[in-house]
Amino acid sequence: MKSLLIVCDGMSDRPIKELGWKTPLEAARKTSLNQIAKTGICGIMDLIAPGIPPGSDSATLALLGYDILKIYSGRGALEAIGSGVKVSPNDVAFRCNFATVNEKLVVLDRRAGRISNEDASKLVESLQRIKLETPSVRFLFKNTIQHRAVLVIHGPKLSTAVSDSDPEKIGEKVLEIKPLDTSLEAQHTAKILSELVHKFHEVLKKHPINKQRVKRKLLPANFILCRGAGVIPKIRPLSELYGIKAACIAATSLIKGVCKVAGMKLIYVKNATGTPQTDFLAKAKAAVQALKTFDFVLLHVKATDVSSHDGNIQQKVEMIEKIDNMVSYILNNMDLDSNYLAITADHTTSLVTGNHEGDPVPIAIAGPYVRSDDVEKFDERSCAKGGLHRIRGTDLMPTLMSLLGKTKKFGT
Amino acid sequence: MKSLLIVCDGMSDRPIKELGWKTPLEAARKTSLNQIAKTGICGIMDLIAPGIPPGSDSATLALLGYDILKIYSGRGALEAIGSGVKVSPNDVAFRCNFATVNEKLVVLDRRAGRISNEDASKLVESLQRIKLETPSVRFLFKNTIQHRAVLVIHGPKLSTAVSDSDPEKIGEKVLEIKPLDTSLEAQHTAKILSELVHKFHEVLKKHPINKQRVKRKLLPANFILCRGAGVIPKIRPLSELYGIKAACIAATSLIKGVCKVAGMKLIYVKNATGTPQTDFLAKAKAAVQALKTFDFVLLHVKATDVSSHDGNIQQKVEMIEKIDNMVSYILNNMDLDSNYLAITADHTTSLVTGNHEGDPVPIAIAGPYVRSDDVEKFDERSCAKGGLHRIRGTDLMPTLMSLLGKTKKFGT
DSSP states (O other): EEEEEETTHHHHHHHHGGGTTHHHHHHOOHHHHHHHHHHHHHEEESSSSSOOOOOOHHHHHHHHTOOOOHHHHOOOOHHHTTTTOOOOTTTEEEEEEEEEEOOOBBBTTTTTTTOOHHHHHHHHHHHTTOSSTTTTTTEEEOOOTEEEEEEEESSOOOOOBBBOOOSSSSSSSSOOBBSSOOOOOHHHHHHHHHHHHHHHHHHHHHHHHHHHHHHHHOOOOOEEEEEEEEEEOOOOHHHHHHHEEEEEOOHHHHHHHHHHTTTOOOOOOOHHHHHTTTOOOHHHHHHHTHHHHHHEEEEEHHHHHHHHHHTHHHHHHHHHHHHHHHHHHHHHHHTTTTTEEEEESEEETTTOOSSSSSSSEEEESSSTSSSSOOOOOSSHHHHTTTTEEEEEEHHHHHHHHHTTTTTOOOOE | OOOOOOEEBBBBBBOGGGTTTTHHHHOOOOHHHHHHHHHHHHEEEESSSSSOOHHHHHHHHHHOOOOOOHHHHOOOHHHHHHHTTTTTOOOOEEHHHHHHEEETOOOTTTTTTTHHHHHHHEEEEEEEEOOOOOTEEEEEEEEESSTEHHHHOOSSSSSBBBBSSSSSSSSSSSSOOOOOOOOOOHHHHHHHHHHHHHHHHHHHTTTTHHHHHHTOOOOOOOOEEEEEEEOOOOOOOOHHHHOEEEEEEEHHHHHHHHHHTTOOOOOOOTOSSSTTTSSHHHHHHHHHHHHOOOEEEEEEEEEHHHHHHTTTTTHHHHHHHHHHHHHHHHHHHSOOEEEEEEEEEEEEOOTTTOOSSSSOEEEEEETTTSOOOOSOOOHHHHHHHHHTTEEEHHHHHHHHHHHOOOOSSSOO
């Protein structure tokens, strides 16, 4: 018996006026999602706890069964690992943006005009040559997609207790990097990061690529904004916890990083982009294929979250309908007499606020031995009447693994 | 006001094909169980947490309100106490089996042909005379029923962190006893247990009883398999926690041990055997009688679990119908205008897998001041729609005690 878990990023929402006070899930045509709810057991789920908006990192760790309140150790390292960068235990990693600042270090654009991969790569070549004053410390700086990059600091006595330099708003000054506790490690790390950011700026502001960009009427990428200091969380892989072979199909670095840390195999799918233009069907096909080899497959779809953050109501409904089409393929090609299919969201993202919110998400599990309930539709309010009631994010994995016969008894 | 809690071991199950995708509880005729659901408040309950299969020891401790994740200390001591053996604090106790091994220590039968109480008692006489090399350490070895026995080790600096010698499979070699952590105590205990098991074997293999057994074409009981190292959990008795007089009616040693550790009086019932042939009515009569003296009575029925582990569908349904008959007597002889009657299971045992599973169990409570709900049937899916929603095992005792006016306010 195998289990496929489909996680639709930010798909859960609140009722909104423009949809006649329905949620996007309630408004969308979604025969296949309803089919899972109809044949399965449904409920609602607080990824962390009621009212607490989860990040995509903590939500995914919780979905994989990890006690996020105990093991969360920042986003940076997960993002870096997901981008294919090697991060060793105790390395401190950051998410970075190429940005444009003026001479007073006020942020003019947080994405340096969404700089091309090509330009960014050339700038990185120069940045990576910088020498730090502390010889025992090394760093790796790598661009990923467009303006995005990761920074990994390697050396003794580092800490994640350092503040971000990214003000996360246009028109505000770059923030000074400060230690967030009184430890020597935090002071040391803040000093190194400040030094790096300063040296990056010195190199970038006179870099030929940026001079060319200005000539081409493009914004110069003259500053590196850093945030989300993180180390690899100390967790045991799923193979060890449940004795399973697990795989992940996801386009976004963060989700890939989380899954890699959990010991899951990352499956590459061509044209899976993490955007509304992603190839939904290719992902569905890859998931069905993966179930032949793996006991547990996580299929992550980012598109719903993108529409939510953009406040694009029609696009969010459309993305749900595309997901429904993807699930239709899965239902037609997966044997639910001997396998389990679960669908949920990693958090509620409100079309109104554009933010992750603390409302629970709907969850449905179909398969041979679930105690099916009366729920007929997969949406926030229908699922709230289901047989699973209201569970926590960390309850899902034991629930699925118990159906697969993979959980260990507590006591004898 | 008094409260009777009926715990039917492993009664909860998953829907199964042979019963038209009903659970045994859904398929059984059970007018009296339904009567409790109809007049009472219902819900589902995770003994430990969603998806975590509980052992019978941890489940019963949870049902009595103890925080199992904090206090669980192994099964051996509970089993020993329930068998009437004295166990002092810090004694380490084990569940043991008389078994048959060949000269290479490969297990031929884990139960030594289900050796008779008589033969086992004679062997124990010789085993108890063995002297240990460490004079400060003493042991007590006692047979209970057939091949079953308990071993209690008494002395300074003992630990439960030792592995089992029981491979729990026929055709496999007896396991070497190893310390499970690096403490001196664990090493010391492993050494003593190894010495004992070796000396037991030396005595047993040339014992006249075993020579006779071989002549009678019976399997010789030439080895003692040990498992489940445990000490008495450090818990406060129910009398102290709630100011109640509590009693237990159970046939199995483990449940008796748990209840004794919780300070409950054990009530002996003739012909209550812990098997499908148990005298259900005698237990019901004893429970009704006990309510005259005790504030809280736990009535435990093992038969449903036996059928489940054996995968015997018809027998499980039949056992539920016998329990229904038992409950009918109780309903006719207990005043529910002034007392509370609760019924539940200690865990889900699947007829398909034969194992304890992590699915929640149904629970119903009837009595004068419960907020009765719309549920009309006592089964897994009906109860899931009840007014108790989904609670944890440790929530039940405070819920019952609150109805009896026995819980202490938290805060002022």
